[in-house]
Amino acid sequence: MEIRLTALSSLHRVFPDECPDGISPVFTMLGNELFCWQLAFTAADFPDNAADAVVTVDCALPVEVCRIANVPVMRPVYAHSDTHYNRTAPGLYPDPLLPLIDGHIRLLKGVHQALWLTVNPERDTLTPGEYPLTVTITADGCTRTLTAALTVLPALLPEQTFICTNWLHCDCICDAHSCEPFSERFWDILARYVHTAALYGQNMVLTPAFTPPLDTPVGGERKTVQLVGVTRDGDTYRFDFTLLDRFIKLCEGEGMRYFEHSHLFTQWGAAHAPKIMATVDDVYRRLFGWDTDACGGEYTAFLTAYLTALRGYLETSGVGKRMYFHISDEPGLSCIENYGRAKAMLRELLAGYRQFDALSEYEFYARGLVDIPVAATSSIGRFLGRCEELWAYYTGGQSFDGLSNRFIAVPPVRNRVLGLQLYRADIRGFLHWGYNFWYTTLSRYRFDPYLSPDADMSFVGGTSFLVYPGTDGAVKSTRLAVFGEAMQDIRVLKLLESLAGRDFVDTLLDEAFPGLDFHTCPDTPDALLNLRARVNQEIARRV
Numbered sequence: 001m002e003i004r005l006t007a008l009s010s011l012h013r014v015f016p017d018e019c020p021d022g023i024s025p026v027f028t029m030l031g032n033e034l035f036c037w038q039l040a041f042t043a044a045d046f047p048d049n050a051a052d053a054v055v056t057v058d059c060a061l062p063v064e065v066c067r068i069a070n071v072p073v074m075r076p077v078y079a080h081s082d083t084h085y086n087r088t089a090p091g092l093y094p095d096p097l098l099p100l101i102d103g104h105i106r107l108l109k110g111v112h113q114a115l116w117l118t119v120n121p122e123r124d125t126l127t128p129g130e131y132p133l134t135v136t137i138t139a140d141g142c143t144r145t146l147t148a149a150l151t152v153l154p155a156l157l158p159e160q161t162f163i164c165t166n167w168l169h170c171d172c173i174c175d176a177h178s179c180e181p182f183s184e185r186f187w188d189i190l191a192r193y194v195h196t197a198a199l200y201g202q203n204m205v206l207t208p209a210f211t212p213p214l215d216t217p218v219g220g221e222r223k224t225v226q227l228v229g230v231t232r233d234g235d236t237y238r239f240d241f242t243l244l245d246r247f248i249k250l251c252e253g254e255g256m257r258y259f260e261h262s263h264l265f266t267q268w269g270a271a272h273a274p275k276i277m278a279t280v281d282d283v284y285r286r287l288f289g290w291d292t293d294a295c296g297g298e299y300t301a302f303l304t305a306y307l308t309a310l311r312g313y314l315e316t317s318g319v320g321k322r323m324y325f326h327i328s329d330e331p332g333l334s335c336i337e338n339y340g341r342a343k344a345m346l347r348e349l350l351a352g353y354r355q356f357d358a359l360s361e362y363e364f365y366a367r368g369l370v371d372i373p374v375a376a377t378s379s380i381g382r383f384l385g386r387c388e389e390l391w392a393y394y395t396g397g398q399s400f401d402g403l404s405n406r407f408i409a410v411p412p413v414r415n416r417v418l419g420l421q422l423y424r425a426d427i428r429g430f431l432h433w434g435y436n437f438w439y440t441t442l443s444r445y446r447f448d449p450y451l452s453p454d455a456d457m458s459f460v461g462g463t464s465f466l467v468y469p470g471t472d473g474a475v476k477s478t479r480l481a482v483f484g485e486a487m488q489d490i491r492v493l494k495l496l497e498s499l500a501g502r503d504f505v506d507t508l509l510d511e512a513f514p515g516l517d518f519h520t521c522p523d524t525p526d527a528l529l530n531l532r533a534r535v536n537q538e539i540a541r542r543v
Contacts, residue, residue: 011525025148053139073461076409165204166435192473198255201487230278269335270328396463402521408462419486434464
């Protein structure tokens with residue numbers, strides 16, 4: 001038997017029928033970051049077409065080893081997508097990171113596979129020094145070994161000030177894991193999803209005070225996942241924040257710092273109230289929804305009572321201004337009057353709190369209707385240099401003109417370069433709508449992301465999620481890990497800026513990526529990997 005091993009970065013892709021050229025396995029990392037790389041393997045010259053193998057890792061540092069599984073993507077690109085993709089045809093694409101069972105893997109004759117190795121998987125503070133990392137694969141008496149040279153630098157990533165949220169959907173967790181909302185099993189599973197998100201750079205979480213009015217057809221509704229208890233007695237409302245408090249404390253314990261209140265009005269225009277359940281005359285029923293005028297007297301009275309009570313809870317609980325508020329997701333200019341009325345209603349009720357929304361039209365900010373615009377990367381040029389604080393987001397639509405995205409079919413470097421773009425443009429936060437959205441369009445039904453990562457061809461593969469459902473928690477993806485590296489890149493650039501100045505960092509960025517902007521799309525990993533190595537070198541010289 002012949003086993004061939006190939007060292008690769010996290011920005012390479014190994015397909016069953018194709019493996020890129022290897023790299024020299026000499027790496028550097030900061031003492032509190034996650035560091036990821038790949039070891040590709042294939043076997044030939046053995047009598048059967050499959051064989052069991054055992055993987056062992058020898059390193060003084062903590063190392064997590066997963067195998068990269070492949071998923072069938074029927075829809076890898078849109079018709080309007082550009083050409084910056086690994087592949088554009090339907091087929092098997094590598095993405096889920098599956099834990100090894102007792103260190104075992106399966107070799108297939110002539111088929112390329114890969115291991116994903118994560119150094120410092122829980123972000124401990126590592127002792128600086130040089131560490132060999134040896135991986136051995138043994139099968140049928142054949143043993144192959146590859147040793148990487150890893151240097152932990154005497155420097156640490158600074159505290160993350162950049163705010164990142166990927167929307168967590170509690171109803172998807174309930175459906176995928178067959179658990180009831182806010183049951184004890186739900187809380188246990190939720191903690192694992194939040195913990196995984198936090199490890200990879202997320203520090204804000206969508207908080208379903210009321211069932212989020214997102215991706216829902218007019219007149220339809222999603223599973224109730226409402227944290228706030230509401231009781232109406234005549235014209236008087238009482239609110240129970242017990243579940244909300246538990247949610248916030250759990251998320252804080254798993255690494256979250258910021259919270260975004262579920263949208264107070266319906267998506268795409270703020271015309272109606274979200275679904276709000278309440279106990280009225282001892283009956284738990286829907287109180288508001290699609291049949292509720294957003295700015296009608298009844299809903300206005302409710303919001304006045306609710307937000308007054310909520311502010312009291314936020315201040316006494318210590319959450320305070322770490323709670324951000326949404327009005328309506330992705331409003332267009334045709335809805336600006338509705339949005340303006342909703343903003344006017346909330347202006348005094350939310351005085352002192354931050355309000356933000358994903359949108360593409362600068363007019364909302366120009367009219368003072370949104371405090372923090374979260375601009376689509378395809379439209380962000382209208383906002384740059386014109387806002388006190390600017391965030392960015394992308395959806396599945398930003399698949400053209402080199403715009404960053406994290407589809408399964410895009411080269412990982414197109415995912416990771418976002419970190420450099422956000423730093424260069426001084427963007428303060430990032431939002432994406434799909435950490436674990438496993439429904440088709442408008443939440444019509446749930447899909448299995450292992451069997452149909454394009455949501456039964458509703459979206460391009462990987463659009464709506466970064467994690468897969470596991471037995472009792474989240475299964476990571478290569479795309480989540482690479483996105484986490486982008487969030488780390490922002491912090492490491494901030495560290496170098498504190499040591500050498502902003503002008504020096506900008507010069508390094510210009511040398512690596514002349515004219516760096518949101519349309520910069522590297523065709524290979526080399527420039528980004530070389531830049532990060534240079535940044536590490538410059539930091540090591542100064543600490």
